[in-house]
Amino acid sequence: MGETEKIETHRIRCFSKLKMFLLAITCAFVSKTLSGSYMNSMLTQIERQFNIPTSLVGFINGSFEIGNLFLIIFVSYFGTKFHRPRMIGVGCAVMGLGCFLQSLPHFLMDRYEYESTVLGNLSSNSFLCNENGTQIFRPTEAPSECVKEVKSLMWVYVLVGNMIRGIGETPIMPLGISYIEDFAKSENSPLYIGFVETGAIIGPLFGLLLASFCANVYVDTGSVNTDELTITPIDTRWVGAWWFGILICAGVNVLTAIPFFFLPKTLAKEGSKDNSDIVKNDKEEKQKEVKNVNDGITKDFLPFMKSLFCNPVYMLFMLISVVQFNAFVNMMFFMPKYVEQQYGKSTSDAIFLIVAGITTDYKGMQQDLHTGNVILDDCNIDCNCPTKTWDPVCGSNGLSYMSACLAGCETFVGTGLNMVFHNCSCIQTLGNSSAVLGLCDKGHDCSMMLQYFLILSSVSSFIYSLSAIPGYMVLLRCIKPEEKSLGVGLHAFSTRVFAGIPAPIYFGALMDSTCLHWATFKCGESGACRIYDSTNFRHLYLGLPAALRGLSYIPAIFILIILRKYHLPGENTTSGTVPVEAKVTGNECQEMDQTSKVLNNDVLKTKM
DSSP states (O other), X not given: OHHHHHXXXXXXXXXXXXXXXXXXXXXXXXXXXXXXXXXXXXXXHHHHHTTOOHHHHHHHHHHHHHHHHHHHHHHHXXXXXXXXXXXXXXXXXXXXXXXXXXXXXXXXXXXXXXXXXXXXXXXXXXXXXXXXXXXSSOOOSOHHHHHHHHTOOTHHHHHHHHHXXXXXXXXXXXXXXXXXXXXXXXXXXXXXXXXXXXXXXXXXXXXXXXXXXXXXXXXXXXXXXGGGOSOOTTSTTOOBOHHHHHHHHHHHHHHHHGGGGGSOSOOXXXXXXXXXXXXXXXXXXXXHHHHHHHTOTTTTHHHHHHHHHTOHHHHXXXXXXXXXXXXXXXHHHTHHHHHHHHHOOTTOOTTTSOBBTTTBOTTSOBOOGGGOOOOOOTTTTTSOOOXXXXXXXXXXXXXXXXXXXXXXXXXXXXXXXXXXXXXXTTOOOSSOOEEEESOOOOOHHHHHHHHHHHHHHHHHHHHHXXXXXXXXXXXXXXXXXXXXXXXXXXXXXXXXXXIITHHHHHHHHHHHTTEEEEEEOTTSOEEEEEEEOHHHHHIIIIIHHHHHHHHXXXXXXXXXXXXXXXXXXXXXXXXXXXXXXXXXXXXXXXXXXXXHHHHHHHHHHHHO
């Protein structure tokens, strides 16, 4: 009776440790997706902080996948032969280090300076229409300062930090999923993986909330007087406190790593009946591992790779994943920019608006975007205005202008955000023509369209998420148990090489091709984009992912055809099987393998 109680206590203890691991890996998924979603939401802020094009921002974002790529195959194959929980814990700690490195530029750089004709020129009135004046913001006379400004490489810290974060993320998914698959009942495995996937959904929610908060806090808050700012969070030059949220992500990742160092290397298989078998299996497993390390640990690598590449279901599923991930990466990474550009939320109101001289002429008539910008007109040609500086104002006629000078304004009252410009020759209205800082509001109709877009996006995301668990099950069950960890790693490797890395880069370059006006350095070099062609931008953002997802249905049909005819290697035979004793060596292994094949064929015939 005492022996039975001892066995039951051991089973309960091991089962509890599996639950502890499940909780820890779920928290790890929360922390890694928290960091990822926050970074995706801050791409626009980083683009403006370092004044770089979207294609370069896409490369910085893709550096996470590059870091992940370095170790994914190695970790997936060798990881199961070492202490998986500790490797996951180290990975979480490395992610925290990467996040900390990403925030360093804020503490090493000078304060952010946005382009403005008003800031610092109130006494001279040089930002107004002045026929006898000279153009402001001429190139600096010191060439060394030009080189220093244009050649600033502080964004490299963000790139390297993101790469290190990718390295740290490597063991979490393949080792976490394989650990659950190895020690959980087959019927419980989908439920447990569902819990983990729930963490992957909760993480982005917290990440978006954190990003929303940080985006509304000025990047240099605490070191500058925000009352003197002439921009708001809805301005295209605004940069939020992106570094603050990254520091929070660093702390969360480090805290998440702690529990994994107290979890065991192996557990009893959920539902095991004999304590002696558990102990015996643990000893045999350790002996196998020592033998593998001493006798060539890579002897099965090439045969496993060959088996995976010759598996039609696995290869077709990998193709689907690559195509779908290309679409998913583009939609996810650039959604904040799309919402900003199309619906005037957060930072870029300029797209649906008519910005005079760029998307319309000064009379409010739509102009052909392919003919180039006509910045100057009869109303401001004698004002000596800078034609590249972005300091927009909203006229009383409902049109936006690149600057108060280009609006032909001659006087002003007030300071900071309360400035009002008067006697604006380009603003044709009855009575006094005036303008205020910032872009004109899009109005109620645009806000309603944003709500429709968010509702449709939520419904689409829900439908898309329904395939997550079935997809995992197909991936895990279409390969042999001994190839499981390597198969998951190779799948992750392929999605990163063919989707995670190139997608943000080529999609960012396509976005840059729709830019209508670039920010300008003091030395004449172009920086971040200020306004896009809304039609082409929308067609790219919505059309390209839709086309990619449509293509993914072709290999999916072939998978369904194959699954109807063949038995998956990872499926368990639920009937007609005979228990096999644990003691199997030499020729008995081969006999068991042949017996299993016969039994599987019998079961397949019964099902058909």
